[in-house]
Amino acid sequence: MTGPDVPEPLHEVTVSVNGVRHTATVPARRLLSDFLRHDLALTGTHVGCEHGVCGACTILVDGAPMRSCLMFAVQARAHELTTVEGLGTIDAMGPVQQAFSECHGLQCGFCTPGFITTITAYLEENPDPTAEEARDAISGNLCRCTGYQNIVKSVLRAAEIRASADLGAPPLIDADARAGEAPP
Amino acid sequence: MTTRQFGQPIKRKEDPRLVTGGGRFLDDLGHTAYAAAFVRSPHAHARILDIDVTGALDVPGLIGIWTHEDLPGKVGEPLPLLIPHPSLTAPVTGYCLAPDEVNHVGEAVVMVVAVDRYAAEDACGLVRVDYDVLPPVVGLENARAATDLVHDSAPGNVAAHLVQEVGDVDIAMAAAPNRLTLDLQIERSMCSPMEGKGVYAVWDADDEHLRLWSSTQTTTGVRAAVAAKLDLPLAKVDCIAPDVGGGFGVKIVHPWPEEVLVPWTARLLGHDVKWTEDRREHFVSSAHERGQLQQVEVGFDDDGHVLALDVRLWHDNGAYTPYGIIVPIITSTQLLGPYKPGSYRCEFWSLYTNTVLVTPYRGAGRPQGVYAMERTMDAIAAELGLDRAEVRSRNFILPEEMPYDHGLLFQDGRPLKYDSGDFPASLAKLKALVGWDEFAAYKEQAASEGRRVGLGIGCYVEGTGVGPYEGGHIVIETSGRVNVATGLTTQGQGHQTVFAQIVADELGVPIENVFVTTGDTRRMGYAVGTFASRAAVMSGNAIALAARQVKAKALRIAAEALEVSPEDLEIVGGMVRVKGAPGTSMALGTVAVMSNPLRYAFDEAARAATQFAGGNDPDKPPVAAGEEPGLEGKDFYSPTQATFANGMHAAIVETDPVTAEIRILRYCVVHDCGPMINPMIVEGQVHGGVAQGVGGALYERMVYDESGQLLNASFMDFLMPYASEVPFIETDHLETPSPLNPLGIKGAGEAGCIPVSAVIASAIEDAEGFPIRSMPISPTELWELRQRHTEPVAAQGEPS
Ligand code: FES
Ligand code: FES
Numbered sequence: 001m002t003g004p005d006v007p008e009p010l011h012e013v014t015v016s017v018n019g020v021r022h023t024a025t026v027p028a029r030r031l032l033s034d035f036l037r038h039d040l041a042l043t044g045t046h047v048g049c050e051h052g053v054c055g056a057c058t059i060l061v062d063g064a065p066m067r068s069c070l071m072f073a074v075q076a077r078a079h080e081l082t083t084v085e086g087l088g089t090i091d092a093m094g095p096v097q098q099a100f101s102e103c104h105g106l107q108c109g110f111c112t113p114g115f116i117t118t119i120t121a122y123l124e125e126n127p128d129p130t131a132e133e134a135r136d137a138i139s140g141n142l143c144r145c146t147g148y149q150n151i152v153k154s155v156l157r158a159a160e161i162r163a164s165a166d167l168g169a170p171p172l173i174d175a176d177a178r179a180g181e182a183p184p
Numbered sequence: 185m186t187t188r189q190f191g192q193p194i195k196r197k198e199d200p201r202l203v204t205g206g207g208r209f210l211d212d213l214g215h216t217a218y219a220a221a222f223v224r225s226p227h228a229h230a231r232i233l234d235i236d237v238t239g240a241l242d243v244p245g246l247i248g249i250w251t252h253e254d255l256p257g258k259v260g261e262p263l264p265l266l267i268p269h270p271s272l273t274a275p276v277t278g279y280c281l282a283p284d285e286v287n288h289v290g291e292a293v294v295m296v297v298a299v300d301r302y303a304a305e306d307a308c309g310l311v312r313v314d315y316d317v318l319p320p321v322v323g324l325e326n327a328r329a330a331t332d333l334v335h336d337s338a339p340g341n342v343a344a345h346l347v348q349e350v351g352d353v354d355i356a357m358a359a360a361p362n363r364l365t366l367d368l369q370i371e372r373s374m375c376s377p378m379e380g381k382g383v384y385a386v387w388d389a390d391d392e393h394l395r396l397w398s399s400t401q402t403t404t405g406v407r408a409a410v411a412a413k414l415d416l417p418l419a420k421v422d423c424i425a426p427d428v429g430g431g432f433g434v435k436i437v438h439p440w441p442e443e444v445l446v447p448w449t450a451r452l453l454g455h456d457v458k459w460t461e462d463r464r465e466h467f468v469s470s471a472h473e474r475g476q477l478q479q480v481e482v483g484f485d486d487d488g489h490v491l492a493l494d495v496r497l498w499h500d501n502g503a504y505t506p507y508g509i510i511v512p513i514i515t516s517t518q519l520l521g522p523y524k525p526g527s528y529r530c531e532f533w534s535l536y537t538n539t540v541l542v543t544p545y546r547g548a549g550r551p552q553g554v555y556a557m558e559r560t561m562d563a564i565a566a567e568l569g570l571d572r573a574e575v576r577s578r579n580f581i582l583p584e585e586m587p588y589d590h591g592l593l594f595q596d597g598r599p600l601k602y603d604s605g606d607f608p609a610s611l612a613k614l615k616a617l618v619g620w621d622e623f624a625a626y627k628e629q630a631a632s633e634g635r636r637v638g639l640g641i642g643c644y645v646e647g648t649g650v651g652p653y654e655g656g657h658i659v660i661e662t663s664g665r666v667n668v669a670t671g672l673t674t675q676g677q678g679h680q681t682v683f684a685q686i687v688a689d690e691l692g693v694p695i696e697n698v699f700v701t702t703g704d705t706r707r708m709g710y711a712v713g714t715f716a717s718r719a720a721v722m723s724g725n726a727i728a729l730a731a732r733q734v735k736a737k738a739l740r741i742a743a744e745a746l747e748v749s750p751e752d753l754e755i756v757g758g759m760v761r762v763k764g765a766p767g768t769s770m771a772l773g774t775v776a777v778m779s780n781p782l783r784y785a786f787d788e789a790a791r792a793a794t795q796f797a798g799g800n801d802p803d804k805p806p807v808a809a810g811e812e813p814g815l816e817g818k819d820f821y822s823p824t825q826a827t828f829a830n831g832m833h834a835a836i837v838e839t840d841p842v843t844a845e846i847r848i849l850r851y852c853v854v855h856d857c858g859p860m861i862n863p864m865i866v867e868g869q870v871h872g873g874v875a876q877g878v879g880g881a882l883y884e885r886m887v888y889d890e891s892g893q894l895l896n897a898s899f900m901d902f903l904m905p906y907a908s909e910v911p912f913i914e915t916d917h918l919e920t921p922s923p924l925n926p927l928g929i930k931g932a933g934e935a936g937c938i939p940v941s942a943v944i945a946s947a948i949e950d951a952e953g954f955p956i957r958s959m960p961i962s963p964t965e966l967w968e969l970r971q972r973h974t975e976p977v978a979a980q981g982e983p984s
Contacts, residue, residue: 007244029302038300043212044205046429048378049463053899056378085205097203101195104868108676109202110378110429116203139908142899144378144430145676147871147936148907 015076017042018086026073033057035073036083044084044113048142055141058114059083065121084113087120095161096120096154105154107145115141119155128159189685189695190927193864196681197695207427210382210399210460217384217456218247220446221304223294223311224469225286228320228538228892229334232284232313235294240310245303247453249311250295250445252281258413259448263439266405267508271346274338276536278504280441286315287334287503288539289892290468292441297449297457320538320892324477324498327535334503334536343501344509344534348516350591351527356492360483364563369958370552370941372475372500372886373879375545376904377675379429380461381440381470385447389454396423396447401436401673402713403703409439410447418709425703431675432876433544434471436715437507467897472886473511473545475500478556488564488575490525495556497532502541509534511542511549514595514647519553521645522607522830523561523579524588538892544715546876550938554644555959558942562949572641572946573611573620580607587923594826595716596650602828604920604930605645610832610854613916614641618834618852636839637849638951642939645830648857648931649721653822655710656727658687658734660815662780662789664758664773666691666698668730670723671711673703677719677933678865683727685861686927690731691738692755693772710820717829717931720861725925726821733817738775741815745770745778776815781806827922829930831855833874833939835911837947844967846882846948848911856918857932866932867915873936875910880937881944881960883909 008027015022017040024039033050036042036059048056050069057069060082088094096116099105106112115138122129122137129137134155135148143151201207237249252260263277282293294311298304319332326332327341334341357363384397394416398406400423407423410416428435442459450457461470476499483492499512516530561579565572581588583606594600615621623639630637657669668687674680684698701707702723703714712722739750742760746753746768754763761769777789785791807813836850853870860866883903887895896902921928945956948966954973958965 027302037211038215041215042205043209044207046209046379047211048429049899051463051898051900054378083205084203088204090200090204090206093200093204097200100203101199104196104864106199106202106676107678107868107872108378108428108430109198109207110209110427112203113205135907139906142378142904142906144376144432144876144904145872146868147873147875147913148910149871149913150868152907 011074013073013077015079015081017081018083028072028074030073031069032071032073032076033068036068042083042085046110046113048111053142054111055118056111056114058117058141060117060121063121063124065118082117084116087116094120096123096158099154099158099161103154103157104150105146111141111143115143115151119158123159123162127162129155131156189688190861191859192685192862194681194685194695194862196678197684198678198680209379209427209429210384210397213397213426214384214456214458217458218297218299218453219301219304220442220449220457220459221296221301221308222292223296223308223313225282225289225291225293227286227315227317228289228322229318230286230315231318232282232286232293233316234314236312237294239312240296240307243298243303243307243310245299246307247297247299248449249307250281251293252279252283255280258415259444263441263506264409265508266506267510269344269508272344272505272509274335274343275505276335276337277506278441280444289894290465290540292469295445295449297453322537322539322888322890322892324475324500324535327500327537328498334538338536341536342533343505343536345532346513346516347529347531348592349529353492353494353527353529356527357481357483357494360491361485362567363481363483364567366480366559366563367957368478368480368556368559370474370476370555371960372472373545373884374472374886375432375434377430377432377434380463380466381435381442382460383442383446384456384458385450386456387447387451387454392420394421394447394451396421397426398423398443399428399435400425400438401431401675401715402438403673403705404671404709404711405438405713406443407705410444413439413444414448414451423705425673428673428675431714432546433473433548433715435675436713437471437543463899464897467902468540468894470540471543472502472540473542474552474880475542476515476552478552480556480560482560482564484564486568488568488570488578490523490579491527493525493528495519495530497530499532499534500537500539500542501534502537502539504541506541507543510595511544514549515553517592517594517600518550518645518647519557520590521554521557522581522605522643523557524581525579539888540894546873546934547938548716548934550644550646550934551877551880551941554642554939555942555945558642558939559945559957562946563955573615576641576643577608577611582608594647596826598825601825602645603924604858604922605828605830605856606918606920607643607830610830610856610918613918614832614834614852614854617854617914617916618836618850620834634841636841636951638837638839638947638949639834640837640943640945640947640950641832641834642942642946643832644938645828646717646931646935646938647826648717648829649823650716650718650826651823652712653820654712654722654726655708655818655820656723656730657708657818658727658730658816660734660772660776662773662776664697664771666693668698668700668727669704669707670702670727671705671708672714672719672723675714677869678862679719682720682861682865683724686724686728687731690728691735693758697758717933717935719933721827721925721929721931722821724861724929725927726819728926729819729821730817733819734815737779737817738772738815741775741778742770779815780813821925823924825924827924827930829857829932829935831935831939833943835943835947837944837951839948839951839966844963844970846961846963846966848878848944851911851913853913853915853936854918855915855932855935856920857935858921858930859919859928860917861929869932870915870936871913873934874913874940875905877937877940878910879905881941883960885960
């Protein structure tokens with residue numbers, strides 16, 4: 001162990017983020033979330049709890065959703081990372097991003113990047129979910145603004161957009177993205 | 185004609201940026217700033233004996249450490265009491281850093297600044313603080329008993345005591361043929377926005393100017409508070425709210441200690457400083473709300489009309505009262521909901537405890553008030569064997585009685601006078617939506633299958649859009665771009681979209697040309713803030729008024745150029761044109777050019793505007809008397825009173841006969857916030873509010889132990905609902921316009937969460953057949969209640 005007055009040893013980390021290789025020198029305890037946000041200035045990945053519960057920091061590690069607040073930057077060596085910035089741009093939004101915008105799937109937008117990465121990975125495996133499955137798929141992420149209903153709707157809409165080669169052509173789905181019980 | 189934007193579910197202008205990672209939240213700024221961290225009290229109540237920082241001094245990257253002793257002048261004085269009230273006889277506010285006593289776990293004691301947060305926290309861990317632990321006051325019963333005191337200056341732990349009475353309750357109660365008493369309890373919860381607080385300060389030494397970003401609900405408030413604390417002229421301080429990741433009330437409080445200390449150290453060090461609150465800090469050093477004990481005595485006739493309502497409330501205000509007693513005042517007034525009791529008295533005590541301070545959380549005292557009133561309505565119905573909706577409707581204020589003056593003073597110090605609403609119509613819609621009249625048959629059928637279901641209802645009225653004022657500023661550039669500014673802040677309500685909708689309609693410009701800035705004191709120095717569901721009402725109307733001014737000016741200028749009278753002109757699609765002769769027109773951008781006669785030309789538009797461009801009348805000054813250069817307008821909206829929105833919710837719950845698990849099968853909302861600027865956004869606000877309400881009804885509570893430790897200060901243990909806990913929400917709307925403001929609108933931000941605890945309690949009571957008097961309720965608690973109600977004799981003998 002090093003004492004409080006001894007500088008920490010540094011480690012060189014090379015990672016690929018959104019297809020771009022980055023090399024940086026960081027202490028072993030540097031969280032991957034802090035590395036992305038402050039060393040690489042990719043601030044789309046948000047930190048809501050720093051203890052792995054809220055999902056705001058979710059990124060894709062080799063395509064699989066992971067909580068970047070629970071990983072050290074040095075653990076990301078040699079992995080392919082994708083953050084929300086890698087899933088589309090203002091002028092060319094990805095299907096999940098487009099669906100969130102169409103369905104009012106966000107209010108403050110703080111939780112949104114974590115949902116978008118999570119849903120992107122989910123739809124890769126489950127391209128045609130039911131409303132109930134969609135609700136299940138997002139049940140590991142916290143949002144304090146939306147009440148989730150329009151996020152469920154966004155998942156279904158994103159699936160629709162992905163399925164359609166012609167982006168934006170299908171009409172907006174009805175509000176019956178309902179995951180509740182049938183009325184009595 | 186272009187379609188009217190007001191009332192359309194337009195996609196939000198802010199979203200493309202936010203969904204692609206382009207948001208700029210507080211911690212996204214200032215990557216090279218020094219980081220602040222705080223040593224916070226581990227004790228609920230203690231005297232500070234000694235602080236020893238020597239162990240921390242060798243931490244690599246440490247920049248500075250400060251304790252209360254180091255704070256000069258006003259920085260070291262108590263934080264301001266923002267909202268005084270005559271009944272708040274023992275106000276106490278905290279300090280930026282505690283001087284000699286700490287009053288809750290989490291109170292800041294030492295500030296550390298280092299090159300990054302890691303180093304700052306290393307240093308915090310090596311600061312030693314010695315405490316003499318004092319007996320803590322935790323929970324309302326202990327506060328009320330006052331065996332120990334939180335502050336010596338607050339005898340009986342009482343911060344405030346207030347009685348409001350309309351009519352003679354004692355006489356009416358004595359004369360009432362039926363009387364009931366209810367003892368009720370509602371626990372603490374908290375706003376818990378996904379982004380905590382945060383402050384980033386840049387001191388420009390050359391210009392002696394402070395630029396401050398805060399994740400706040402009021403930048404004008406923070407600016408004024410910080411300028412006062414740091415002895416800076418207001419003109420030398422700017423405050424900007426970047427993207428804010430949710431507020432829900434907690435970020436209206438200001439200045440937080442960090443909002444003073446971060447700029448103070450930035451100036452002292454000549455270096456940017458930033459503090460980003462972490463989740464644990466947010467739990468223990470921001471604010472909570474809701475906790476109350478309530479006692480209701482009600483007198484009523486045999487038809488269920490309330491003749492006398494006598495309410496006593498004990499409100500837990502935590503360790504300090506910087507935000508005054510707004511919350512219990514709102515509870516005591518908004519408790520009345522859509523009803524008109526024959527007489528009403530509400531007496532409350534706002535009590536200190538050694539816990540995190542209590543300030544408004546979405547709903548701000550209303551959820552508690554509605555809970556008290558609606559539990560009472562259900563109790564009356566049960567007592568008389570009447571339908572619960574019928575009892576409510578017999579007590580409704582009727583549309584023809586509007587405006588209805590309750591004879592009480594509201595939170596803004598003005599009369600509690602409802603301006604609008606049609607409660608019978610709302611109830612009819614709700615009953616139709618949930619299938620009220622068919623429920624008995626459904627319940628019976630469910631029972632035959634061994635299932636327990638219950639139907640609950642809750643009604644509320646919400647004072648929204650309280651003053652004093654907000655402003656709107658609009659300037660049209662020569663390109664036709666319309667810049668709109670209002671001073672209040674945004675935390676996800678879609679202001680960039682809804683205010684653009686208003687301006688697009690008022691000015692006749694494409695919505696794509698309208699750009700809205702909120703919460704930036706550089707653009708609008710006069711503002712109050714975003715709270716009390718006031719943004720759309722206050723800024724929406726101010727912006728509409730400003731747009732009308734700009735429009736009038738544009739028409740004046742264009743009329744002169746086109747040699748017609750302004751009345752003959754209209755603006756459509758950004759073109760000013762002669763009505764009936766759309767060929768004769770000019771772009772608003774061109775009008776902007778003409779509004780600003782120039783000496784120097786630097787582009788095409790400017791060349792057309794120079795005084796040498798020709799076409800000027802040599803006998804007139806370039807800027808006419810009474811005019812100003814620029815196509816610009818500014819106006820303020822300041823109402824005489826709040827406008828009152830209302831709503832009614834119903835839920836069907838199922839309780840597991842064995843495990844006592846509680847499931848919401850259906851959740852129905854009827855909401856009346858007047859005409860909706862953007863129904864999609866209103867709907868979203870309702871969804872989010874209901875979700876928070878469900879959290880408060882079934883999952884969320886702040887678990888303090890007897891020593892004042894908050895045991896569930898993490899998202900692991902504080903059970904905020906995930907998607908799996910929130911029901912599908914069915915909505916219907918009534919749009920009763922407010923007569924009070926130009927747009928006829930009422931606020932919507934808080935509505936969704938207000939009646940939820942009342943509704944869920946009502947539904948569980950209906951399912952179980954015994955009264956629910958304490959919320960939130962967990963399956964364990966429900967199971968215990970069942971034991972008590974099925975085995976009354978055994979239960980009596982057991983300690984409770
Ligand atoms: S910040 Fe990583 S899960 Fe919350
Ligand atoms: S949109 Fe604000 S937390 Fe999800």
